[in-house]
Amino acid sequence: MTSNVDKVGVQNSSPIFGAIANYSFIATAMTPIMLYEADDRLTQIRPKFISLVPIGLFHGAAVLFQMQAIDMTRVAHVISVKRMSALLSVVMGHLIFQEKGIKERAIGAGIMILGVVLITL
Template sequence: MPWLFFATSVAFIQSMKDVYNKTQLKNFDEYIIGCSLTFFTSLFLSPLLFLIDIPQLGNNFWLALSVGSSLNAIAYILYLRAIKISDLSIIAPVTTFSPLFLLVTSPLIVGEFPQPLGIIGVLLIVLGSYLLNLKEKQRGYLAPFRAILTERGSRLALLVAFIWSISANFDKVGVQNSSPIFWGISVFFTISIFLLPIVLYKSHHNLYKLKTGGWKLAVYGMINSVAMGCQMIAINLTFVAYVISVKRTSALFSVLLGTMILKEKGIKERLLGAAIMVSGVFLITISQQL
């Protein structure tokens, strides 16, 4: 199954990108990295415009682009800040809450309602989130849930998951009013435009670092564009739900890489919790095809 190879590649690259984020945040702040990632990703994807027919833009394209890009710009900054202050093996699984929030936001924005299989997926995500902080159980049965809400990085990751659950609906509207490739390039470029004034205001004192380390951020964008390319190929070969489900296994890779490369602790409960959460995501996304 070629699609499985490409989809798994996306998941692995995503987790490697998160590890790279964690290490580069020692040299650059979240604003520079977020702006660079989105700009260089759109730059390396832009040659694809010569290989496709430029679509006729629908009436809702510009609305979707402005709202979706602004939401994703906020989410990028919050996510980078989350992995800067907390363990990657905790943050990555928490972001899998986005499909849970989608069960609420999708009916309101695009009129999509959950199936029974999706409800089971929600329960698995809740169970997995409990196991992420199972060591806190000695403080009470609800302590693992409280740990997510009291730990600052986890709170930010939960907020990111909620924002993604909203922006994903605008992504769908954007694709419906253009095409997947054109939308991907447009949204990444627009996010970088939104973040540029913030970089100039908040990070102007760190811009000198780009003279010696800017090439690392360019490589970073190139890697992300490869991941986007793999995702597009996979989507062309099978259902979108299958691809996104496999992509979410990046949470498992992030837990493993967080332990192997970043030397983070608590691998057993975090790996089990992440695996159960990914299973829940799989059921939710598959239910959307039924």
């Protein structure tokens, strides 16, 4: 549902402005909640800041690419392709974190990828 709102925002401005406006609104709304709930957990950010920067940059780039794609085509197509990351998540979860139930997870991810293929065709 939010991707359809993103489409309206992108159509009425630009992909970059739409992404910035969207995430600025979310950050502004969530900051008071985070400060209220955080206690002393904010001190955990400083030592891990160097690790967090590339994560933020890659996520920002992904959002910009998504907004650009939403501007160029149908929302359902963009989101279905984005959901293909589920397969990568299943594989990485099994290889890195030794998660159990790889067969069931792979079947679910495979069904989602089949949906992407059907949409593409």
